[in-house]
Amino acid sequence: MRKAFLLLPLALLATVPHAQQKGRRVGFVDVQQAVTALPGNSAYLTLSKKVDNDLKAKQDSIRKLATRAASTRSNADLQALQKAQQSFVSAQKGYQQRLATEFKPLASRINSAVASVAKANGYSVVMDRRVAAQTNLVVYANSPATDLTAAVIKALKK
Numbered sequence: 001m002r003k004a005f006l007l008l009p010l011a012l013l014a015t016v017p018h019a020q021q022k023g024r025r026v027g028f029v030d031v032q033q034a035v036t037a038l039p040g041n042s043a044y045l046t047l048s049k050k051v052d053n054d055l056k057a058k059q060d061s062i063r064k065l066a067t068r069a070a071s072t073r074s075n076a077d078l079q080a081l082q083k084a085q086q087s088f089v090s091a092q093k094g095y096q097q098r099l100a101t102e103f104k105p106l107a108s109r110i111n112s113a114v115a116s117v118a119k120a121n122g123y124s125v126v127m128d129r130r131v132a133a134q135t136n137l138v139v140y141a142n143s144p145a146t147d148l149t150a151a152v153i154k155a156l157k158k
Contacts, residue, residue, distance in 0.1 A: 025122055027148045028129040028141060034110050035103075037153040044102045051095040058088045113155040117148050 035041055062084050069077040118126045126148060132138040 024124045025146075026141075027118060027121070027123040027126045027146050028132065028138075028143075029114055029126055029147075029152050030130065030149045031110060031128045032130060033149055034113075034152050034156060035106055038106055038109065038156050041106060044099070044106055047099060047102050051099060055088070055092060055095070058084070058091060062088060109156065110152070113152050114148070117151045117155050121148070121151070123148070 035044065062081065065077065065081040065084050069081045114126050118124075127137070129147070129149070132141075
């Protein structure tokens, strides 16, 4: 048991040099910006705009119903609120499937461009900038040094 406690710090120290090797670089791409610049994106962008507008309208309706239900506390208003919330969730799921279907061909082109740019510039990992920011996956990144968006857009237009 004591040997395990003695070997554990040594094992951890042995992994440190691998984690800090110079050949490993992490880059970021603004995928939304790449989609906007991608030729043949009109169907996806049109659907995306329609989805955003429809879901925003449903959210506004829910807010109004919630305010009314909170003030009146009537069963009819509470049921209308629940129905609107269920409609929103149902619409959101349906839209997610439609957007995913419409995005699939664009994603394969973007992923190919990202992979070629990353390989050409020595990047080991490339992440979507917005996803990394929204999920707090990345705390700090030197933006000018790690942003591959312009290079990816240039590769997409070839």
